[in-house]
Amino acid sequence: MKRKKVQFGVMLHGPGGHMNAWRSADVPSDASTNFEHYLSVTKRAEAAGFSFVFVADGLYINEKSIPHFLSRFEPLTILAALAPMTSRIGLVGTISTSYSEPFTVARQLASIDKMSGGRAGWNVVTSPLEGSADNFSKDKHPEHSLRYDIAEEHLEVVQGLWDSWEDDAFVRDAGNNQYFDKDKMHELNYEGDFFQVKGPLNIDRSNQGQPIIFQAGASKKGSGFAAKHADAVFTNGGTLKQAKDAYKDMKQKAVEAGRNGDDIKIFPVLSPIVGKTREAVRERYKEIQNLVTVEEALAYLGRYFDHHDFSQYDLDAPFPELGDIGKNSFQSTTDEIKRRAKEDDLTLREVALQETTRETPFMGTYEEVAETIITWIDEGAADGFVLTPHVLGELYDDFLNEVIPILVEKGYYDTAYETDTLRGELGLKFKENRYTQKIRV
Structure with missing residues (x-):
């Protein structure tokens, strides 16, 4: 029986996932705005065969915010910079549906998708912090349920705009003076409660059709949104039982939404603390706690x-x-x-x-953590993991250099890429253009 390959993404969280990771000697103190640091983490992930890097984001800060959130790169800017400096790894960024225009988002992500040869992904968020409204000339932050209603329309518009051009619309036939086939250009003419967008979008589709949709909403409405729209879902993980329950629930909700359960991939957060011995692991945990x-x-x-x-x-x-x-x-x-x-x-x-500094099941020796990952895959708790080290330094290197080879040896991981697109790497089908599909039917 062919074993299921584990897939990994890594969170580009500046110095790391810990609130005071910047204090660690393992990383530059200015890691959140240090391009060479981002590039180094990404290059190492690509060399290890990771499926994607992921940049989280927020739109509101104050003096109590996580220190390295006070000054950090905007996601699409850093992903655009990384696109020509990488060749296979996916590039995923967070953008808010509550505080952005669909046409702009569609154009920005489509541009990164084209530049990277079909490796872009969008982590769709509704923005949880109420202070965000004050930065965008809004009277108030939308209520939780309303934010998802807005997100529903926002995503419909963006994905509709991404299909503005059929895949062979741009003929570029200089001899016959024909740049495009006008019959393969489509206006969206969207009229909703929150957005009215005509289109078409002024950029065509990529090698994967459309960027991948990621989502992390775990509330009832958020998980329903993910089940209906997401290609991949980030979860908090927790215990093996909690992860299995969340995995089963999301797959079932996807089926209830008219989809195939295999069309949505589940990625729990993985914040490992690893070492050669258990004593070394506890020592590392104490060091992180003391930050x-x-x-x-x-x-x-x-x-x-x-x-x-x-x-x-x-x-x-x-x-x-x-x-x-x-x-x-x-x-x-x-x-x-x-x-x-x-x-x-x-x-x-x-x-x-x-x-x-929460303890997780992924604290242990290199062998123990590899076995835990295998157990989660075998028992239906995950399709892959988004690696979020407390500190993106020695802990990250140890995971790549010590844990990954064990997974390779046991047949659960392959550092070679299977395709050129993020959609293909995640085992997801090419996103057909809606207008082409109608013709085929």
């Missing part, structure tokens, strides 16, 4: 709850009752934090420190 103070941990926790001030509570009392605080921000994350705090009878101090 943050309890005061900083409280500020980090507050970010999920729309920058709620947790310093007003007793650190060693049970986690406070917060009511609806956080409901219109990172809804699924705040619900999970409150649930875990109540079930495990955790204090505020414990919750805050756990959130900055």
Whole structure:
């Protein structure tokens, strides 16, 4: 029986996933705006056969934000810079549907998709932080449910614009003075509640048809949106059981939305702490924990709850009752934090420190972590993982140099690329143009 190949992406999070990763001697302190650092991480991922790099983003900061979020590259700019300096790895970036125009997004992503030969992907987000509205001349931040209604239309427009030109529309026949076939150009003429867009888009399609759609919404409405539209979904992982339940649920929802379960790939977040021995792993974990103070941990926790001030509570009392605080921000994350705090009878101090450096099933020796990855694949908990090291330094290198070879040896990974496009690498079909499909039917 042919084994399922694990697929990996890596989060380009500046210095790393930890809020104070910038303090580590393993990375440049200015990593979030250091192009050579981004290029180095990406080149190493490509050499290891990773399917994609992923740039997260946010649209609002204040003095309590994660330090390396205060100054960081805009996703599409860094991906455009990386496109000609790479050849096979996918390039995925976050763009908000709540604070961007569909025509602009369609054009920007299509440009990166063309420049890279069909390697672009869009992480569709609705933007959780309420302060974002103040940066975009908006009276108020849309409610959670409304944000997904807007996202639905936004995505419909963008994907409609991506089909403005059939794949053979541009003839470019100089001898007959024909640049394009006008019958293969299509106006969208979209009229919705939030967007009215005529089209056509002024750029044609790429080798993969359309960029890949990624999504990470875990709320009821968010997961429904993902099941209907996403090609790939990022999940929080958690325990093996939680991951298996989330995997099964998302695949089932995709089927209920009229899709094939194999048409949507599930990528839990993977934040490994690895070492040659368990003692070395614990030492590394302590080093990462010590990058943050309890005061900083409280500020980090507050970010999920729309920058709620947790310093007003007793650190060693049970986690406070917060009511609806956080409901219109990172809804699924705040619900999970409150649930875990109540079930495990955790204090505020414990919750805050756990959130900055949470222990995961992927802490162990190189062999143990490789075996855990294999178990998650074999038991239907993941199609792949988005690697999010606490620090994008030695831990990242050790994963590439020590864990990946074990997966290769066991037949679960191949560093060679199978196709030239991100869609092909993820095992997804070429995205047919809707107008061509109608003709074929």
